[in-house]
Structures are given as C-alpha cells and as structure tokens.
Amino acid sequence: xxxxxxPDIHIxxxxxxxxxxxxxxxxxxxxYLFWYVQSPGQGLQLLLKYFSGDTLVQGIKGxxxxxxxxxxxFNLRKPSVHWSDAAEYFCAVGAISGGYNKLIFGxxxxxxVHP
Amino acid sequence: xxxxxxxxxxxxxxxxxQVTLRCSPKSGHDxxxxxxxxxxxxxxFIFQYYEEEERQRGNFPDRFSGHQFPNYSSELNVNALLxxxxxxxxxxxxxxxxxxxTQYFGPGTRLTVL
Numbered sequence: 185x186x187x188x189x190x191p192d193i194h195i196x197x198x199x200x201x202x203x204x205x206x207x208x209x210x211x212x213x214x215x216y217l218f219w220y221v222q223s224p225g226q227g228l229q230l231l232l233k234y235f236s237g238d239t240l241v242q243g244i245k246g247x248x249x250x251x252x253x254x255x256x257x258f259n260l261r262k263p264s265v266h267w268s269d270a271a272e273y274f275c276a277v278g279a280i281s282g283g284y285n286k287l288i289f290g291x292x293x294x295x296x297v298h299p
Numbered sequence: 300x301x302x303x304x305x306x307x308x309x310x311x312x313x314x315x316x317q318v319t320l321r322c323s324p325k326s327g328h329d330x331x332x333x334x335x336x337x338x339x340x341x342x343x344f345i346f347q348y349y350e351e352e353e354r355q356r357g358n359f360p361d362r363f364s365g366h367q368f369p370n371y372s373s374e375l376n377v378n379a380l381l382x383x384x385x386x387x388x389x390x391x392x393x394x395x396x397x398x399x400x401t402q403y404f405g406p407g408t409r410l411t412v413l
Contacts, residue, residue, distance in 0.1 A: 188341075216399065227303075227405050228404040291341050
C-alpha cells in the first residue's frame with residue numbers, strides 16, 4: 185500500500201540552526217514527491233517537488249530536499265532556520281492510477297523555532 | 300494572477316444538515332481535487348474532477364459528492380453531516396498532464412459540525 189511516514193511529530197530548533205525533517209515513503213513505482221508547508225489556519229504552500237533527474241531538489245525559502253531511493257526517503261533540509269519558518273510541514277507522494285495523480289500525505293511535522 | 304480560492308472561510312452546521320463548499324481553480328488549471336484535513340492529521344484525498352466528471356475517489360462514503368462546472372470551478376457537497384465531518388476542507392487545482400501535474404492548494408474551508 186502507498187504511504188508516507190513522517191517520524192517526527194514535533195521538532196523545536198533555535199533560530200539560525202540547521203534543520204532536517206524526515207520523510208519515508210512506500211510506493212511501488214518511481215515516486216513523485218512533494219513537500220508542502222502550512223501556517224496556522226492556512227492552506228498548503230508548495231515548497232518543492234521531485235519528479236525525476238537530480239536527486240537534490242531546491243525549493244523556495246531556502247529549502248532543499250534529497251531523494252534517496254535506497255532508503256525510500258525524501259528529507260527536507262534548511263541550513264539556517266528563521267523564526268518565520270515555524271509552521272507544519274507535510275511530505276506527500278503523488279500516487280498515479282490510470283494516469284491520474286492524487287496526493288498521499290504524511291501526518292505532518294510541526295516545527296517550532298526558538299529565538 | 301489569483302490563486303485557488305475557496306468559499307466560505309468558515310461554516311458551522313448541525314448534525315444531519317447538508318453543506319456545499321466552493322472552489323475556483325488557479326487560472327489555466329482544469330483539474331480540481333478535494334481533500335479533508337482533520338485536526339492534527341495530514342490531508343486525505345476525497346475525489347478529483349476533470350472535464351466535469353469525477354475520475355478518482357478516495358475512501359469516503361457516498362454522502363460526499365461533487366460537481367465541476369464548465370468554467371472548471373467545483374463544489375463539494377456533504378449530506379447527513381456527522382460530528383466526524385468537522386475538518387478543514389482543502390481544494391487543489393492542477394493542469395492535467397497525465398499524472399505529473401503539481402497541485403496548488405486554496406486556503407481551505409473550516410467546517411464545524413455541532
């Protein structure tokens with residue numbers, strides 16, 4: 185079955201520190217992978233996506249993610265966190281069936297940033 | 300360029316009632332997907348509309364139905380509301396590319412069922 189696991193429910197980092205949010209997926213074929221961010225009371229904003237090619241993907245707001253097929257992982261990283269990065273982060277896999285794409289999300293990781 | 304818009308922002312209903320949520324896709328997009336996000340969880344796929352037809356459906360009962368109009372906007376209808384239907388309902392739009400399309404989300408409609 186297709187699934188996404190985000191092992192860390194809640195992470196707290198200090199402003200200026202580096203960040204890594206973990207994501208593991210289960211999918212039978214080459215996955216399309218996404219990271220979205222959700223601020224309180226808001227919808228989801230796309231940070232970055234991986235379809236094919238270079239396994240290190242650059243996104244908005246200084247985020248990057250690395251696709252590792254051998255580990256079924258797509259971890260999100262940022263070298264220096266800003267207070268405005270506090271939000272909930274969702275990893276998702278695009279599950280294609282009959283040529284149509286639906287997203288399967290993880291449960292999310294809530295990021296808190298200490299000043 | 301307006302992104303995905305949803306209305307209303309918030310809605311309060313009682314058990315057994317019916318509700319209609321609305322979504323206008325991003326300009327140039329022809330596919331609309333609906334997701335339910337319960338508190339503290341990730342979004343769950345409800346269904347997807349393309350060319351005014353439902354072409355994919357998640358694990359949701361028939362109480363959940365939808366519609367897509369010729370201008371690509373969409374409605375989500377939920378009948379016989381249950382307390383468990385309380386959630387943030389997200390609409391996402393995309394441009395059909397046979398599976399490689401990227402979905403862009405609206406701000407959501409917060410539904411509370413009392």
